[in-house]
Amino acid sequence: MSNSSANILDIKNIEVRYDNVILALHDVSLKVPKGKVVALLGANGAGKSTTLKAVSTMLASERGKVTNGSIEYDGNSIEKQTPSQMVGLGMVQVLEGRRCFGHLTVEENIISGAYSRKLSKGDINQELEKIYTYFIRLKERRKSQAAFTSGGEQQMIAVARAMMAKPKMLLLDEPTMGLAPQLVAEIFNIVQELNTKEGVSILLAEQNTNVALKNSDYGYIIETGRVMLDGTAQSLLNDDKVKELYLGISKKGRKNFRDVLKEESLKKRSN
Amino acid sequence: MVDELLFFMEVLVGGLLAGTMYSLVALGFVLIFKASATFNFSQGAMVFFSVLAFCGFMQDFNIPFVLAFILAALLMVVVGLCTERLVLRPLMNASEDTVLMATIGLGYVLEGLAQAAWGVEVRRLDLGIGDFPVPWIADNLKLFISALDIFAGLVAALMIIGLSLLFKFTKIGLGLRAVADDAGAASSIGIPLKHIMLLVWSAAGVVALVAGCMWGARAGVQFALVDLALKALPVLIIGGFSSIPGAIIGGLIIGATEKVLEVYIGPFFGGAIEGWAPYVLAIFFLLYRPEGLFGEKIIRRV
Numbered sequence: 001m002s003n004s005s006a007n008i009l010d011i012k013n014i015e016v017r018y019d020n021v022i023l024a025l026h027d028v029s030l031k032v033p034k035g036k037v038v039a040l041l042g043a044n045g046a047g048k049s050t051t052l053k054a055v056s057t058m059l060a061s062e063r064g065k066v067t068n069g070s071i072e073y074d075g076n077s078i079e080k081q082t083p084s085q086m087v088g089l090g091m092v093q094v095l096e097g098r099r100c101f102g103h104l105t106v107e108e109n110i111i112s113g114a115y116s117r118k119l120s121k122g123d124i125n126q127e128l129e130k131i132y133t134y135f136i137r138l139k140e141r142r143k144s145q146a147a148f149t150s151g152g153e154q155q156m157i158a159v160a161r162a163m164m165a166k167p168k169m170l171l172l173d174e175p176t177m178g179l180a181p182q183l184v185a186e187i188f189n190i191v192q193e194l195n196t197k198e199g200v201s202i203l204l205a206e207q208n209t210n211v212a213l214k215n216s217d218y219g220y221i222i223e224t225g226r227v228m229l230d231g232t233a234q235s236l237l238n239d240d241k242v243k244e245l246y247l248g249i250s251k252k253g254r255k256n257f258r259d260v261l262k263e264e265s266l267k268k269r270s271n
Numbered sequence: 272m273v274d275e276l277l278f279f280m281e282v283l284v285g286g287l288l289a290g291t292m293y294s295l296v297a298l299g300f301v302l303i304f305k306a307s308a309t310f311n312f313s314q315g316a317m318v319f320f321s322v323l324a325f326c327g328f329m330q331d332f333n334i335p336f337v338l339a340f341i342l343a344a345l346l347m348v349v350v351g352l353c354t355e356r357l358v359l360r361p362l363m364n365a366s367e368d369t370v371l372m373a374t375i376g377l378g379y380v381l382e383g384l385a386q387a388a389w390g391v392e393v394r395r396l397d398l399g400i401g402d403f404p405v406p407w408i409a410d411n412l413k414l415f416i417s418a419l420d421i422f423a424g425l426v427a428a429l430m431i432i433g434l435s436l437l438f439k440f441t442k443i444g445l446g447l448r449a450v451a452d453d454a455g456a457a458s459s460i461g462i463p464l465k466h467i468m469l470l471v472w473s474a475a476g477v478v479a480l481v482a483g484c485m486w487g488a489r490a491g492v493q494f495a496l497v498d499l500a501l502k503a504l505p506v507l508i509i510g511g512f513s514s515i516p517g518a519i520i521g522g523l524i525i526g527a528t529e530k531v532l533e534v535y536i537g538p539f540f541g542g543a544i545e546g547w548a549p550y551v552l553a554i555f556f557l558l559y560r561p562e563g564l565f566g567e568k569i570i571r572r573v
Contacts, residue, residue: 058459063364087461099456101449112449115442116461158456165461 007031008169008201009055014069016050016059016225024050024064026225030203032169037195037202039216039233041209041246047225048205049096052171055203056093057081074168087116090168094175096205098154100161102147106138109146109157113164127164134190135160152183156190163194169201170194176208184208188215209246213237221246223258281414282534283527288420290526291427292489295482297503297510297518298430299475304512305451306471307359309370313378315500317476319492320385321347322483326396326492327389340480347476350381355468363464382497391494396487398422423485430481431519434474438515443470451513505553511563520564525549 009032016025025047032038040048053059054066057078071078073091081089092113101109110131114124132139135156141149146157155175162170172191176184192215194200206212213219213233220230221242229242236242241260296318303311324346328339358373400422404415438444443466449457450467458464486496502525503518510521529545537544556563 056459058455061364061455061458082463083458084461084463087459092461093459095456095459099453099459101452101456103452104445104448108445108448112445112457112462113460115446115449161460 006033008034008074009203010072011051011055012070012072014051014054014071015067016047016054016064017067018062018064020065024225025054027069028222028225028227029069030220030227030230032201032203033218035195035199035201036217037191037204037215039209039212039219040203040205040222041207041212041219042205042222043207045224046222048222049173050225051222052093052173052203052205056083056091056171057086058083058093084116087165087167090166091171092162092165092167092169093171094158094162094173096173096177098151098158100146100149100154100157102145104146105143106146106149106153106157107142110138110160110164113161116165127166131160131163134163134193152179152186155179155183155187159187159190159194163198163200167200169203172202172204174205174207176206176211184211191215209242210237228261277413279531281416282530284414284416285420286527286530287523288416288424288526289530290523291420291424291519292482292485292522293502293506293525294519294522295423295427295430295478295485296500297506297522298427298434298515299478299482300503300507301513301515301518302434302471302475302478304507306447306467307370308367308451309374310504310507310512311475312371312375313381314475314479314503315497316378316381316385317347317350317479318483318486318500319494319496320350320381321476321480322396322487322492322496323385323389323394325480325484326394326487330394331389340484343480344477347480348473351469351472351474351476354472355465359468359472360465378497382494386494393491393493394487396484396492398484398488400488402489419485419488426481426485427519427522430478431515435515443467447471502549505549507563508553509556509563511565514563514565517563517565525552528552 011028011030013027013029014025015023015027017023028047028051030038030040040051042048050059050064053062053064055071055073055078059065073089078086101112104112107128110128111124114127119127137153138156138160141153146154149157159172159175175187175191179187188211191202191204195202204212204216213236216233218230219233219236221228221236229236229239231239245260296314299314299317300311303309303314321343325339325343328334328342329336334342354377358377359370362370362373400418402417402419405418405421408414408416438448446457446462447467447470449462450464454464483492483496486499490499506518506521506525509524510517510519529548532548533542533545
């Protein structure tokens with residue numbers, strides 16, 4: 001991580017406001033090394049989605065703006081880019097809630113992901129077949145209308161659609177939301193495969209801390225728009241504070257991170 | 272008895288064919304509704320603007336028919352371009368209601384521009400096809416059906432087939448359907464919204480021009496075209512706002528019912544019920560089938 005060019009994404013101290021007023025991110029810095037999977041963890045409203053949208057430049061369409069700090073993708077600032085330009089540069093976001101095109105068939109959904117690329121019909125079919133090797137389930141349902149597929153299938157459609165854009169980096173926003181454990185495992189298997197076989201770097205926002213960390217190389221935990229803790233996935237999985245707050249059950253009921261830190265500093269002082 | 276039946280057929284066929292003219296106007300609305308989820312109130316003004324420009328090119332500058340038509344079509348593309356740049360893009364984050372209001376404003380701008388550029392008098396548009404009964408049909412089937420109605424029917428059919436193929440089989444058509452379903456998701460995978468908007472508004476402009484030619488040839492190119500285009504509203508309520516086949520069928524239903532009602536029931540109301548009968552029909556649809564015959568139901572997975 002010492003060599004900056006080894007990072008495909010480098011976020012430095014960004015602050016994000018919506019409508020010029022509402023402060024959604026106070027100070028978030030994170031790095032995604034090339035070819036790695038990085039998990040961004042936190043509860044609802046912590047700022048995970050906002051961080052991802054800041055990176056994909058989709059904030060503008062929600063009246064959000066990066067008001068401080070900088071984001072570099074592949075060594076270049078993303079400040080002046082539009083979402084479709086970012087896709088052209090190989091950065092694709094899979095939005096929270098799947099967002100399939102309900103009236104299109106599964107296959108049309110996936111093909112729509114290649115919109116930004118200039119491909120012939122033959123090339124598209126070739127790419128499609130390759131995508132189907134990762135998403136076998138979708139091949140069986142290729143002719144169904146996307147709105148009538150299951151939640152897990154819709155998540156797969158969303159990821160497959162993004163893969164058709166041939167991304168160097170994927171931003172996944174809560175891909176396992178509302179899915180049964182078996183499907184969660186299936187989705188993460190696919191994510192792992194895409195990472196290792198296609199070499200796609202991945203920034204993954206999740207509430208499902210345990211599964212996310214087990215499938216990542218590095219993790220960041222954010223709370224109320226600030227990075228509270230970061231470290232390798234293994235170290236976070238073994239961290240007592242993370243265990244208590246995000247993985248297991250605390251003896252004294254739910255707490256947030258600040259409470260834990262406060263307790264710790266009190267303990268230190270009393271020692 | 273036979274005469275009665277023939278007369279009914281004549282009214283019905285005439286109504287259906289006149290209905291295709293409503294369909295043509297409604298088609299322009301559907302295009303924009305699919306992409307922007309907005310009822311484009313300026314569609315009527317676009318019809319007026321485009322066909323008046325067409326007439327102006329021909330009659331004021333003596334440009335030949337075909338060239339004038341192409342110029343008018345290009346002008347509508349420019350109008351689409353300006354609309355995207357000056358109206359839609361600044362309102363990108365605004366609510367659908369705001370965009371709706373903006374289209375009303377756009378309508379006034381287009382009406383004003385058209386009249387400022389080409390004057391206010393009624394112009395005659397001659398497409399080379401008379402609004403008279405076709406002798407062959409009159410002789411053989413004993414039906415009096417206008418050549419213009421038949422021509423309008425054919426043109427409408429061609430436009431529908433063309434647009435349906437465009438949506439189903441081309442890349443930009445796929446992009447348009449994707450944007451219609453979820454504009455945010457479409458932009459997240461790199462479908463440039465501004466290109467789609469430009470395409471849709473230009474296509475709606477050209478459709479408006481074609482519709483304007485048909486109406487202009489029948490009723491003269493005049494300001495009343497703007498209000499006539501609003502007949503597309505009941506057409507769309509019946510057919511469904513987001514469906515191209517719906518626009519066609521809705522147009523046919525409106526055309527046929529208004530003529531049949533006018534002839535058979537009109538006398539009891541003192542005539543001229545074709546002006547409001549379609550709206551009554553539309554109200555029934557709003558009550559019992561609000562998505563229209565072919566509109567996309569809001570799909571909800573259970």
